[in-house]
Amino acid sequence: MIKVESLTKKFDDRIAVDHISFEAQDKEILVLLGTSGCGKTTTLKMINRLIEADSGDIWIDGQNILGKKPEELRMHIGFVMQHAGLFPHYNIRRNIAVVPELLKWEKKKIRSRTEELMEKLHLPEELLSRFPQELSGGQQQRVGIARALIADTPILLMDEPFGALDNITKADIHSEFKSLEELKNKTIILVTHDVQEAFELGQRICLMNEGKIVQIGTPKEMLYHPAGDFVKNFFAENRLLLEYKVATLDNISPFLEQNESFREEFDRKENVWNILQKLSADKSYSDQYEKLSEAFNLYRKAQA
Template sequence: MIKAVKLVKKYGAAAAVNQVSFEVATGKNMVLLGPSGCGKTTTLRLINRLVTPESGTITINGININDHPAEELRRGIGYVLQHHGLFPHYTVAENAAIVPKLLKWESHKIKSRIEELFSKLNLDQSLINKYPAALSGGQQQRVGLVRALMVNPPVLLMDEPFGALDNLTRLAIRKEFRELDELRNKTIVMVTHDIQEAFEMGDVICLMNKGEVMQLGEPASLLQHPANEFVAQFLKEQRLLLALKFFKLGEQSAWEAMNGMDEVDLKALLRSTIKP
């Protein structure tokens, strides 16, 4: 669905994105992961032409994104921001209706779609005519997703969508997102610096550093077969917790993922962590 080939984006002499290539299959979620300043948000913004690369190409469903007017391209891509991005002087309903109105949807169709998404995202219908300031952080983030999903776009871009939330709210909304049927057929590119979040949400992880791709692959492959020292060190502190989450206890692959750790200490830790 999405293919990027040798993307380069510079700011002055520095390359924020340098020779970045990846493919995202239809219906899959690729997570752009890495430390601050590694180029992941710039890469995301390249996909919907919020910034323009010096070189390289991006195609969506086989069509070069430059073959569309930018406004037309963005109407087919949902975009969820870290701080929800809602217009404070618009009601929830008015925020949600922005793109449908541009597409000349009938009022009753807009109303029906808002109510449908509110139900799916566990939002109370009484919030529809309120302003964003009257909503909690979790509610605002859900409304931001409602707006992104209103016209049922095939592609969804998410830039640190849970970053502004407290930990408990963050965990709850991540669980809702994973279970939401609206997202199951979407092709998603998501930015995060949270390793646990990346491994929980991503079908594929693109780990970046200094504008370059360090490793691209399924979560388990990054744990079992780190491509270089940066990948190994980046995941080192959370390696045990990630292995417990992604491998069944007793499988040889779990121990391979923990390569370099003392097996006696690891087994003792497993016994103290996992209840029978």
């Protein structure tokens, strides 16, 4: 869906993005991950031409984006930014309706779609008449997502969308984000510096450093097949937790006894971390908790 070839951007004498190339597949969540200043946000903004590239090409669905006017391009790409980026002088209803109004939608259609998204994002309808400063950070972020989703564009770009939220609010929004049907039909590029967020949401991760791509791969490939010391060290601090989160029940099943009945209670694609949290909440499952932990450790050793 999105193809980037030899993309380069300089600011004065500093190279922010240095001849990078990658592809985001149709209906994939690709995460651009890296420390501050690595070029990930600049890369994202070049895809919808908020920043113009110095050289290189960007193709969306087979078409070079330079063939379109920037305003026309942006109308067909959803964009979510950190702190939601809501217009403070617009109420929530008008904030969400910005793009549909530019696209000349009927008022009835805009109202219906707005209320549908409010319900799906667990936002009470009464908030529609309020202004952004009257909402919590989590509510503002959900409104920002609703605004990006309302026109149902095939592409969604997200720049540190949850970076300003506390961990509890972030966990709730991550859960909603993954379960939203609208997002399952989109190609999403998400920028973050949060390693756990990248592993939680990304199907593939593009790890950047000093304007270059160091490695692109699935979360598992990043952990078990790192392309050098930089990648290995980047994930070292959170490694054990990340391994728990990338291993699924399906992955560790070969290391479990055949008669473990608790497996029927969980989705085979559920990660080991989530299952252990659920088992730990019920003392009657303490034996299964131990066996699942043992199986996970055997699985870990097999990956080395």
